[in-house]
Amino acid sequence: MIYSIIGNYSLILGLICGLILFYLSFKNFKNSNLLDSKILSFTFLQFFFVVISFLCLVFSFIISDFSNETVFNNSHTTKPLFYKISGTWGNHEGSLLLWLLVLTLFILVFLLRTKNQQIKYQILTLVFQQVIIIGFFVFLIKTSNPFNYLFPPPEEGLGLNPILQDPALAIHPPILYLGYVGSSIIFSSVLAATCLNMITPSWASHIKYWILISWIFLTLGILLGSIWAYYELGWGGFWFWDPVENVSLMPWLALTTLLHCILVLERKSILTSWVIILSISTFTLSMCGTFLVRSGILNSVHTFANDPERGLFILIFLFALIFLSLFIFFFFHKDERNNPQSFFWLSKESSILINNWFMMYFLSVILIGTVYPIFLDVISSEKISVGPPFYHKLIIPFLVPFLIMMAIGPKLKWIKSQLEDKIYLISILFISLLLAFLVLKNFDENILINTILISSALYLLLITLRDFFTQKYKNISQNIAHFGFSLLILSILFNNLFSSEIITNLKVGETFESSKTKIVFESISQKKEKNYNSIVANFRIQNANGQNDKLSPELRIYNQPVIATSEADIKTTIMSDKFIVINLVQNQDFFNVRYQVKPFMLWIWLSVILISIGGLISFLQRKI
Amino acid sequence: MYGKKVKLRLLFIALILITLVLTTFLILKSLEENIVYFKSPTEIKLLEELDNNKIRVGGMVKENSIIVNSKEVSFIITDFKNEINVVYSGSVPNLFTEGKGVVAEGFLKDRNFFSATKIMAKHDENYMPPEVKEALGEK
Numbered sequence: 001m002i003y004s005i006i007g008n009y010s011l012i013l014g015l016i017c018g019l020i021l022f023y024l025s026f027k028n029f030k031n032s033n034l035l036d037s038k039i040l041s042f043t044f045l046q047f048f049f050v051v052i053s054f055l056c057l058v059f060s061f062i063i064s065d066f067s068n069e070t071v072f073n074n075s076h077t078t079k080p081l082f083y084k085i086s087g088t089w090g091n092h093e094g095s096l097l098l099w100l101l102v103l104t105l106f107i108l109v110f111l112l113r114t115k116n117q118q119i120k121y122q123i124l125t126l127v128f129q130q131v132i133i134i135g136f137f138v139f140l141i142k143t144s145n146p147f148n149y150l151f152p153p154p155e156e157g158l159g160l161n162p163i164l165q166d167p168a169l170a171i172h173p174p175i176l177y178l179g180y181v182g183s184s185i186i187f188s189s190v191l192a193a194t195c196l197n198m199i200t201p202s203w204a205s206h207i208k209y210w211i212l213i214s215w216i217f218l219t220l221g222i223l224l225g226s227i228w229a230y231y232e233l234g235w236g237g238f239w240f241w242d243p244v245e246n247v248s249l250m251p252w253l254a255l256t257t258l259l260h261c262i263l264v265l266e267r268k269s270i271l272t273s274w275v276i277i278l279s280i281s282t283f284t285l286s287m288c289g290t291f292l293v294r295s296g297i298l299n300s301v302h303t304f305a306n307d308p309e310r311g312l313f314i315l316i317f318l319f320a321l322i323f324l325s326l327f328i329f330f331f332f333h334k335d336e337r338n339n340p341q342s343f344f345w346l347s348k349e350s351s352i353l354i355n356n357w358f359m360m361y362f363l364s365v366i367l368i369g370t371v372y373p374i375f376l377d378v379i380s381s382e383k384i385s386v387g388p389p390f391y392h393k394l395i396i397p398f399l400v401p402f403l404i405m406m407a408i409g410p411k412l413k414w415i416k417s418q419l420e421d422k423i424y425l426i427s428i429l430f431i432s433l434l435l436a437f438l439v440l441k442n443f444d445e446n447i448l449i450n451t452i453l454i455s456s457a458l459y460l461l462l463i464t465l466r467d468f469f470t471q472k473y474k475n476i477s478q479n480i481a482h483f484g485f486s487l488l489i490l491s492i493l494f495n496n497l498f499s500s501e502i503i504t505n506l507k508v509g510e511t512f513e514s515s516k517t518k519i520v521f522e523s524i525s526q527k528k529e530k531n532y533n534s535i536v537a538n539f540r541i542q543n544a545n546g547q548n549d550k551l552s553p554e555l556r557i558y559n560q561p562v563i564a565t566s567e568a569d570i571k572t573t574i575m576s577d578k579f580i581v582i583n584l585v586q587n588q589d590f591f592n593v594r595y596q597v598k599p600f601m602l603w604i605w606l607s608v609i610l611i612s613i614g615g616l617i618s619f620l621q622r623k624i
Numbered sequence: 625m626y627g628k629k630v631k632l633r634l635l636f637i638a639l640i641l642i643t644l645v646l647t648t649f650l651i652l653k654s655l656e657e658n659i660v661y662f663k664s665p666t667e668i669k670l671l672e673e674l675d676n677n678k679i680r681v682g683g684m685v686k687e688n689s690i691i692v693n694s695k696e697v698s699f700i701i702t703d704f705k706n707e708i709n710v711v712y713s714g715s716v717p718n719l720f721t722e723g724k725g726v727v728a729e730g731f732l733k734d735r736n737f738f739s740a741t742k743i744m745a746k747h748d749e750n751y752m753p754p755e756v757k758e759a760l761g762e763k
Contacts, residue, residue, distance in 0.1 A: 235715075384662060389658045503714050512694075583720075
């Protein structure tokens with residue numbers, strides 16, 4: 001009770017701080033030789049109030065204070081402490097409070113860490129960031145206050161959706177939000193820089209680190225979500241082209257494009273409009289993501305019950321922000337026309353630009369695939385969904401030139417370049433074609449397409465691999481990231497090509513036999529935990545070589561709320577994963593069994609980690 | 625005559641336009657081929673002709689309708705006005721139970737018979753797919 005009151009008032013105080021900051025900024029802006037120390041203290045105060053209010057919510061969850069509506073809806077006394085805490089952001093209200101926390105944290109760090117930039121620029125960034133922060137404060141307090149009372153306080157809460165009670169998903173939202181919300185600072189700063197006409201190389205090298213932070217967290221956040229989907233949803237896949245997944249991939253694509261553009265801007269004063277547009281769209285896409293996930297508009301397998309009225313507020317707010325940024329872009333941005341620098345076709349910047357186009361293409365494919373069903377529903381009330389074949393068909397063919405450009409681009413020099421070591425580049429191309437063909441020659445389906453795809457990924461892999469030895473520490477971050485990407489594509493391709501799956505319904509004691517695999521359903525046992533009961537099924541799986549594996553998937557029945565979930569049992573080895581999941585069909589003796597052998601699963605995760613390590617190294621290199 | 629610079633710029637703009645047109649064409653073309661329509665059992669009854677496209681059917685799993693054997697699961701989807709028989713071999717989601725909402729993706733054999741290739745899972749037991757809610761709206 002007391003925590004809810006404190007939390008609630010801290011929120012209001014935080015909002016007031018925001019308004020005071022507005023006033024202080026305008027005062028300071030006119031007379032801007034020095035950053036007003038009051039600005040810094042109020043920014044800190046605002047952050048402090050949000051932290052207090054966030055901690056209050058966390059405490060309410062820990063002590064299971066059911067007089068708080070959010071706690072009542074999402075918690076239960078029998079839940080383990082870890083999930084009580086993670087329940088704080090596992091719901092709409094709490095996750096928005098987390099948004100706000102990250103928003104205020106970023107602007108505080110921004111003000112503290114930014115040196116060597118104009119004071120006016122810092123103040124303007126603060127103003128734009130405050131526009132976003134105040135918007136979220138109002139949204140939170142008005143439509144989704146996490147501190148609503150319930151009287152009389154209920155004895156017991158409704159519990160957290162069991163599917164969210166999982167370590168990967170417990171830390172997924174904070175990490176993803178650091179990436180999502182991190183793009184807000186890029187948005188604010190690009191608007192400020194546009195107003196002051198200072199989109200210059202020095203600004204680029206300053207904002208680059210903020211882009212990197214956001215990018216690293218977004219990459220890791222998507223990875224965590226994907227790992228969770230893999231073992232928790234029981235489909236054995238890691239990416240379903242589901243709208244909710246797509247909305248996290250779209251900002252990532254925009255951010256990756258921006259990261260590359262900033263590198264060009266750092267060297268040459270070109271592509272300024274492009275950088276501005278990309279920064280604006282990254283944040284807009286992140287906001288859209290929140291809107292689409294939270295409004296319930298999307299028809300997604302990941303959708304949770306939610307309230308459409310909240311969506312309307314975010315939508316209006318989103319349009320206001322887009323309008324504001326477009327206004328600033330058109331009125332303040334002066335083109336680089338007085339500074340003519342044309343492209344030479346063979347140079348690093350033109351290869352980056354070409355790959356930018358590809359990424360924008362991927363982005364628009366995903367955007368259309370995600371938004372089109374909503375659009376059609378509104379205009380014709382026809383219900384449709386767009387499946388994976390759509391994305392595969394449109395994206396996969398274009399990966400080939402994309403990968404090859406990724407391999408050759410970094411070999412080129414800035415401004416004007418000659419293609420050096422032509423023989424070496426071409427011979428590696430032939431080697432990778434040959435290797436890909438050898439791997440696939442026993443494979444009859446679509447051999448041409450697959451050979452080309454795999455060889456282009458191999459090409460990138462081999463070239464980046466060689467650079468580790470020849471170039472040593474030069475460009476190591478870029479090399480690691482590109483290497484990781486080629487590994488990712490390769491693992492995904494092999495994973496798709498060589499996965500096998502058996503789905504069958506078995507009773508206890510029965511055996512399924514196919515030419516290569518024997519699945520013996522040996523026994524079931526029961527297990528009782530504090531917050532769930534589970535049935536553990538014991539399987540013995542024999543493969544063609546007579547090798548035996550014991551796997552024990554679980555079927556959990558949570559007591560609050562009463563929901564059954566399947567816990568897959570996965571045996572991970574370096575080369576492949578063995579994945580088994582069971583389900584009980586109602587009122588029947590049969591268990592629905594799904595057994596999959598998925599090669600290179602581990603490599604998919606590792607390669608994404610490599611990609612983000614690339615980003616991390618680039619971030620750390622600043623200090624050297 | 626135009627200068628070299630203008631020519632280059634024109635070429636550049638033309639290139640952008642061509643890519644844009646191509647992109648739009650490609651996307652729209654494959655959208656057309658790959659969209660999956662959602663129908664309720666009643667809408668299926670009213671279909672004029674059956675085609676071989678993949679569709680989704682949504683409604684409630686009828687009480688006492690689930691039958692399992694070692695190869696497949698069969699059940700009936702109802703919207704309380706009409707029903708359709710579904711045969712499915714594959715893995716079923718956790719929240720697949722009688723009396724709960726379900727969405728099945730697959731192909732129509734005829735107006736009463738649907739062969740599913742996928743059954744959608746829900747994350748939340750209070751959640752009902754918007755389509756199902758709408759299809760059941762008049763109940």
